[in-house]
Amino acid sequence: RKEVEQDPGPFNVPEGATVAFNCTYSNSASQSFFWYRQDCRKEPKLLMSVYSSGNEDGRFTAQLNRASQYISLLIRDSKLSDSATYLCVVNRNSGYALNFGKGTSLLVTP
Amino acid sequence: DTGVSQDPRHKITKRGQNVTFRCDPISEHNRLYWYRQTLGQGPEFLTYFQNEAQLEKSRLLSDRFSAERPKGSFSTLEIQRTEQGDSAMYLCASSPGLTPLHFGNGTRLTVT
Numbered sequence A: 001r002k003e004v005e006q007d008p009g010p011f012n013v014p015e016g017a018t019v020a021f022n023c024t025y026s027n028s029a030s031q032s033f034f035w036y037r038q039d040c041r042k043e044p045k046l047l048m049s050v051y052s053s054g055n056e057d058g059r060f061t062a063q064l065n066r067a068s069q070y071i072s073l074l075i076r077d078s079k080l081s082d083s084a085t086y087l088c089v090v091n092r093n094s095g096y097a098l099n100f101g102k103g104t105s106l107l108v109t110p
Numbered sequence B: 001d002t003g004v005s006q007d008p009r010h011k012i013t014k015r016g017q018n019v020t021f022r023c024d025p026i027s028e029h030n031r032l033y034w035y036r037q038t039l040g041q042g043p044e045f046l047t048y049f050q051n052e053a054q055l056e057k058s059r060l061l062s063d064r065f066s067a068e069r070p071k072g073s074f075s076t077l078e079i080q081r082t083e084q085g086d087s088a089m090y091l092c093a094s095s096p097g098l099t100p101l102h103f104g105n106g107t108r109l110t111v112t
Helices: none
Strands: A004-006 A011-014 A019-025 A033-038 A045-050 A055-057 A060-065 A070-075 A084-091 A098-100 A104-109 B005-007 B010-013 B019-024 B031-037 B044-050 B053-057 B065-068 B075-079 B088-095 B107-111
Touching: A004 A084, A011 A019, A019 A084, A019 A104, A033 A060, A033 A070, A045 A055, A045 A060, A070 A084, A098 B044, B005 B088, B010 B019, B019 B088, B019 B107, B031 B075, B044 B065, B044 B075, B075 B088
Parallel strands: A011 A104, B010 B107
Antiparallel strands: A004 A019, A019 A070, A033 A045, A033 A084, A055 A060, A060 A070, A084 A098, A084 A104, B005 B019, B019 B075, B031 B044, B031 B088, B044 B053, B065 B075, B088 B107
8 A cells, every 4th residue: 555645636626616636644653744736847845744733725725544555635716736646644653754646737717 | 934845856877777866955944854746646655864864764665765864954866776656756855843844846856
């Protein structure tokens, strides 16, 4: 089983839609969770951290369910500029580095 | 520009040749990482340095791969006897802590 699993999509949604991405992780001892964003042919960049109580950053909401080892990202009122690949990220067993999921591709259309 | 710098941007090599890539991290970051990314996949962890110490290596890092970070500044990643399966984007990242990782633009390796 892969350490971080995501539905690769693609998700095609119209502008203004709400879209949710899910991710599961295999290591129950994981402590740190993040969503990164990667634009086409660009490097990944941190979108937001994910906290146990859930957290929001503008139109983006991240949730963590430790019991189910499940992380989600909700994007409200999608913009064309949200089109990108969203990478679910969890710390490695060692705690030194991060494991990335395969990514979920989002295309927001006019 | 004080971001992470990688060199070269592109490398085309013949199977069996050795290649070396360089990464210059953000100067105040003591953590440095190498990742590899192929089309349609997320970055795969290769190795991690804290200062000059290599503290973790992935099982993906076969004995043909070696990385160094002398003096805790720039890092090099060498691949010996390249194979076609080594073709990928090699990403270097640095960070002050576990996150955020600041990635460079990557070195795209093509093995023919």
